């Protein structure tokens with residue numbers, strides 16, 4: 124005994140096959156072009172880019188509007204690397220090409236930037252992220268330059284060093 128759903132599927136399947144003459148590759152390409160913006164937006168959210176690159180995003184539990192996203196953070200992260208600042212990506216993407224972006228995001232960066240996660244992303248996802256951020260347009264000020272270890276720090280920063288480690292973990 125077939126369920127209504129199975130009957131509907133049996134009816135619709137031939138129609139679906141007939142209605143999609145594009146090859147899987149073509150469809151994928153088409154999909155990619157139409158959805159680059161939405162895909163990029165999704166990857167930025169799921170990839171956690173706002174957590175560091177958007178001031179106030181975490182505090183708002185992820186409810187800040189898109190136009191406030193990724194403007195960089197003047198509050199640094201301090202560790203053995205000195206102090207690093209989440210870069211203003213809204214300005215960065217306006218100043219480099221999509222090809223340059225692919226190189227940038229795959230090069231080692233200071234902690235806590237999880238650059239190795241971007242290194243392992245597919246080109247098309249990285250391109251979608253670039254296009255999304257670029258479409259948001261330029262906004263905000265450049266983040267401060269990183270500070271070398273032992274140099275004076277003139278900005279607020281978060282101490283990113285683990286505390287209270289047992290001797291075996293030091």
Ligand code: HEC
Nearest residue numbers: 170171172174175207208209210232233234235236237269
């Ligand atoms: C845990 C915090 C954190 C997260 C999460 C994070 N970043 Fe970063 N990001 C940083 C910091 C800090 C820097 C500065 C690193 C440096 O100075 O080398 C940075 C630098 C960058 C740069 C380099 C800019 C330049 O001019 O060299 C890019 C590009 C970038 N981040 C993209 C992203 C993207 C895309 C995501 C999400 C997939 C992301 N980041 C997630 C903290 C973070």
